[in-house]
Amino acid sequence: MSAKLEYGSGEIRVRFTGEIDHHAASLLRVSIDSAIAQQRPKTLILDFGGVTFMDSSGIGLVMGRYKQMQQIGGVIRVENLSPGAYKVMRLAGLDRLGELRQREVS
Amino acid sequence: MKKLNEMKLTIESRSVNEGFSRAAVAAFAALLDPTVEELSDIKTAVSEAVTNAIVHGYREGKGPVFLTATLTDKPSVRIRVRDKGVGIADIKQARQPLFSTMAGERAGLGFAVMESFMDSVRVRSKPGMGTTVTLEKTIGGKADAT
Numbered sequence: 304m305s306a307k308l309e310y311g312s313g314e315i316r317v318r319f320t321g322e323i324d325h326h327a328a329s330l331l332r333v334s335i336d337s338a339i340a341q342q343r344p345k346t347l348i349l350d351f352g353g354v355t356f357m358d359s360s361g362i363g364l365v366m367g368r369y370k371q372m373q374q375i376g377g378v379i380r381v382e383n384l385s386p387g388a389y390k391v392m393r394l395a396g397l398d399r400l401g402e403l404r405q406r407e408v409s
Numbered sequence: 410m411k412k413l414n415e416m417k418l419t420i421e422s423r424s425v426n427e428g429f430s431r432a433a434v435a436a437f438a439a440l441l442d443p444t445v446e447e448l449s450d451i452k453t454a455v456s457e458a459v460t461n462a463i464v465h466g467y468r469e470g471k472g473p474v475f476l477t478a479t480l481t482d483k484p485s486v487r488i489r490v491r492d493k494g495v496g497i498a499d500i501k502q503a504r505q506p507l508f509s510t511m512a513g514e515r516a517g518l519g520f521a522v523m524e525s526f527m528d529s530v531r532v533r534s535k536p537g538m539g540t541t542v543t544l545e546k547t548i549g550g551k552a553d554a555t
Contacts, residue, residue, distance in 0.1 A: 324424075325460040325464060326424035328514070356456075358456040358460070359518040359519050359521075360515075363516040394521075
């Protein structure tokens with residue numbers, strides 16, 4: 304699992320690759336939260352395009368980052384979700400916290 | 410329902426072993442020739458159960474997590490995940506979606522995910538006596554039903 308952070312104007316995009324579980328999430332949230340604290344972006348984009356596996360830790364990861372962004376008055380957007388991850392995130396009500404976008408099917 | 414094959418695996422309660430244990434169980438379950446979706450469901454449910462044992466059972470301290478995977482001629486896979494951790498006082502409450510003793514980073518959806526991805530989820534636990542979660546899933550059930 305890795306996360307690449309890209310900085311745009313007023314936004315941070317986090318590109319995840321690999322498997323998101325409790326082990327990975329506890330490492331990832333540290334680097335994302337320090338970037339939020341330093342850059343104070345208006346939008347945090349969590350890009351799941353390269354994610355090959357996700358359990359409920361992925362939901363916890365999104366919920367926790369939503370709370371961080373809420374504190375600085377920003378929003379989150381979750382992009383490139385697999386159909387399975389999209390379904391689980393909607394069931395968990397994450398669509399009430401920010402916009403959820405599925406992967407484009409070619 | 411006859412037992413066809415079985416494997417046992419003991420891991421230390423380190424979060425880095427979550428990936429190993431779900432991959433090992435999935436590789437064993439693959440002997441029943443499940444679909445990609447069935448295999449992904451099994452991996453996710455095992456990941457939830459093992460994470461619960463590490464995070465809640467042992468409170469991120471040390472201890473063994475015992476996994477047993479049994480393949481039957483149904484065909485089905487039965488996975489038992491057992492820890493010798495703190496145990497659960499109120500199992501009904503623990504299984505409620507969004508309930509978590511660790512607010513913030515844990516979504517409280519572990520059991521909800523196990524229930525939606527497996528055919529049955531049984532929990533046996535007593536405070537101080539550890540917890541055993543038994544997951545069961547029929548393989549190729551959808552194909553047979555049509």
